[in-house]
Amino acid sequence: MAKPLIFTTLLSLLLLLITTALASSDSPFIVAHKKASLNRLKSGAERVSVSVDIYNQGSSTAYDVSLSDESWPQDLFDIVSGNTSKSWERLDAGGVISHSFELEAKTKGMFNGAPAVITFRIPTKAALQEAYSTPILPLDVLADRPPEKKLEWVKRLLAKYGSLMSVLSIVVLFVYLVATPGKSGGAKGGKKKR
Known part of the structure; x- marks a missing residue:
């Protein structure tokens, strides 16, 4: 389990370094990191906590920033708290915004989530710009785990x-x-x- 985590961390750092180098122009440059973790409840149910951090690595403000994470099918997950989408008026240069929500799993199995989509507006361009978050590692939802020993x-x-x-x-x-x-x-x- 440590190797995928190290790989994802190295990939994120490499992506961050590349984006920093490319963000030298006078425009916003959006980088997003999506994380998901499983929490087993005593009742046997399992919840998925999802958070998305959005960074503006560019040198100007991004406006009308919108996050949409529609990779959680309603037949597999119920929303417990929060929303899978969120909007902000602006994200200043060098700024960070975060959004999180929690889901409850309905069925057992492996789940591979797609990246979240971030749209934003640049004042000098008419069309909305798009950015994608990092994907999450596969989640083994409701997997059989050995019970915790009494002692x-x-x-x-x-x-x-x-x-x-x-x-x-x-x-x-x-x-x-x-x-x-x-x-x-x-x-x-x-x-x-x-």
């Missing part, structure tokens, strides 16, 4: 506080040994020497 929380506590508990145990044992009178010393005092 898993004990392992986490021991991993987190195990060394502290060891030191405290040694200190308590030392204090107990120092504060408790020895039994063998009293037995020797009662014997007479011959």
